Amino acid sequence: MIASTRRWLRRNRTNFAVGVGVLGAGYVAGQYVLSKVVEARQRMAEDRVAKENLRRRFQQNQEDCTITVLALLPTATENVLEALPVERITQDLQQKKAERLGRTAGSLDSPAPLPSSGPSSVTDDDGRSLASLQTDSYVHASQMAASSASGGEPGASRPTKSKAQLWADLKITSITRAFTLLYTLSLLTLLTRIQLNLLGRRNYLSSVVSTASHSPQDPTISLENRDDDNAEQTYGNDFETNRKFLTFSWWLLHRGWRDVMEKVETAVTVVFGPLNPREDIPLEKLSALILDVRMRVEGATQEQRRSHKWLPYLLPPHDQEETVLRESGMLKSTPQTQSASILSPPSSPVPTSPPPLLASRPLRRLLDETSDLIESPPFTQILTLLLDATFSHLTDHQIRTDAYKLPDPSSIPRVQEVSDLDSGLAKAKLANILAVMTRQAHVIGNGVPNRYAQAVEGVKELEAFAAVIYSSHFEFEALGDAGSSGAREAQNEEVREEKRQEPVVMDAASGMFETVWERIVGQ
DSSP, X not given: OHHHHHHHHHHTHHHHHHHHHHHHHHHHHHHHHHHHHHHHHHHHHHHHHHHHHHHHHHHHHHHHHHHHHHHHHHHHHHHHHHHSOHHHHHHHHHHHHHHHHHHHHHGGGSSSOOOOSSOHHHHHHHHHHHHHHHHHSOOOHHHHHXXXXXXXXXXXXXXXXOHHHHHHHHHHHHHHHHHHHHHHHHHHHHHHHHHHHHHHHHHHHHHHHHHHXXXXXXXXXXXXXOGGGOTTXXXXXXXXXXXXXXXXXXXXXXXXXXXXXXXHHHHHHHHHTTOOTTSEEEXXXXXXXXXXXXXXXXXXXXXXXHHOOOHHHHSOXXXXXXXXXXXXXXXXXXXXXXXXXXXXXXXXXXXXXXXXXXXXXXXXXXXXXXXXXXXXXXXXXXXXXXXXXXXXXXXXIIIHHHTSOOOOGGGSOGGGTGGGGGGGGOEEEHHHHHHHHHHHHHHHHHOSSOHHHHHHHTOHHHHHHHHHHHHSOHHHHHHHHHSOHHHHHHHXXXXXXXHTXXXXXXXXXXXXXXXXXXXXXXX
């Protein structure tokens, strides 16, 4: 029995060997395929987590931008309100009205009535307009202090102006103040988006590099801040550089807004100067006048808007960068520069030592990239959209409902839109419109909640523009920090040249920003 079994095994040993080999090969192949499937599934899960982390970082960054804008806007608002004291002019008009009423009351004892200075309807309109301006407007603290000081000291009284001159000043000042704040809000929003998204991109790279250096076996992207673990890390951990870079918004808040105000005031004087405050203005005409002001400020044609230089309003010239850091408290003043000030006339040179700012390549590169983005065509396009949203909210919502007593367009059912086509024929006196603009100036700068900031956030192209900034040139960022200084400078110039021709800019110029973020994250 054993011998026969042995002979059977000997005769079939080849078949057994082939069978075992086939089974072994099948097992190995199955394990290989299974490992590849598991690896692919794991890679897909890691990519999904990485994309979700990237999206979460991006969304959090945009929320930080909104909070930062709302925190910085009151600073510019205070400067604008102090430079354009509408409430002080209103008080002067009220004082003149009180004096006129006093003289009129004193003349009632005479038997013969004195001729009035104008029709009764005109006098009533002035009274109602001044009452609206006085009761509905806010009074800035600096204006109250200046008013009390001038009222307490006889020698400090302001030059006396006629009623017509005061109304002309009130007209130009109130419109200029509201429009200047709208431009400042839009410019500050774009500048903050550029700054925080550039820094957010650096912090994202820092997370990637620090994760790879700590655990090479785990390629996932962590949201944990590990920048401080390695002092030599060059991605996003330079807190001092980040602080200095964000400090450059000081220029717009303290200097750039004034240049914007001067340009807006010139346009408002030309467009609204000939109008009489007692004149009835149709809503359509008011919209046309506001559009005329915007065309004079931004440019009448698309080519003029593209060629308009917004950079001087947002960032200082190179020779004043160090002075901005010193005025904002980031640099200590030296004995030679303690007496110099950024608010001094441009003709007086400020003695400076060799600027340490130029020695900081990360800061220099951030400023250069910010300048390139501000001077790019997409910046002008997005700014135009933001201004459209803010001016539309002022005209089509606030002035429409408060001055023209028309229903808000958002509250009108679509069924009634056809019957309300004559809303553009509604009229309101310019004085009443000025009262609304005077109130809205405070709402633009200090409103809680800020409806104008919400209107800006509602522009979808703004988030797409931020996504382009947040996700562009990752390879350059990595190579630029890892390479030599000469390679960095060469790559910097190369990337600047590529930026002028990259397809993202073409997408922005053709209004296709909404698809950029989906392309970036691979949806």
